[in-house]
Amino acid sequence: GPPGSLEITRGALLAADLALVPVSPSLSEVHQMGPTMSLLLDAAALNERLAVLVVLTRVRASTNAAKQVRGFLEGQGHALADVAIPLRQAIADGYGTGVVHDAYRWLADELDQLDD
Numbered sequence: 001g002p003p004g005s006l007e008i009t010r011g012a013l014l015a016a017d018l019a020l021v022p023v024s025p026s027l028s029e030v031h032q033m034g035p036t037m038s039l040l041l042d043a044a045a046l047n048e049r050l051a052v053l054v055v056l057t058r059v060r061a062s063t064n065a066a067k068q069v070r071g072f073l074e075g076q077g078h079a080l081a082d083v084a085i086p087l088r089q090a091i092a093d094g095y096g097t098g099v100v101h102d103a104y105r106w107l108a109d110e111l112d113q114l115d116d
Contacts, residue, residue, distance in 0.1 A: 006039075013043035018051050018111070022085075024058040025069040037078075051114070055107065056084040083107040 013019060019040055023029050037052075044050045054073055059066040070080055083106045085091070091101045 009039070010043060013040065013050060014047050016043075016047070017049050018053065018114070019043075020081075021052065021054045022057045023054055023069070023073075025056055025060075025063075025065040027069075030069055030072065052079065053081050053111075053114075054078050055081045058087040059084040060087050081107060081110055083110050 021033065021036060021040070023033060033054075040050075040052045044052065056066050056070065066084055070084075073080055083103060085101075085103045085107065088101065091103075094101060
């Protein structure tokens with residue numbers, strides 16, 4: 001939802017089937033997830049259709065950070081998308097151009113499978 005608009009965010013979560021939580025593979029971002037996850041858990045208690053899926057973003061292929069963060073979050077009981085969005089300049093440069101990076105297509109395919 002819009003930053004600073006908690007009521008709009010809560011209302012949207014009560015109507016939603018899926019909430020995606022983008023997180024880069026860094027401990028600082030993981031530790032900042034607390035308030036977001038708390039809000040999502042509160043909403044899921046009122047909306048039994050709401051599924052929450054964490055999506056790793058800005059993942060550097062040559063590091064172990066994503067693997068470590070994935071393991072930590074899964075150990076905490078969070079559901080994670082199989083697809084991770086890589087850290088690529090082309091993704092950042094594509095904002096507003098209508099060009100969609102393959103990783104987002106793969107994520108969309110994964111989300112489509114959730115309905116099956």
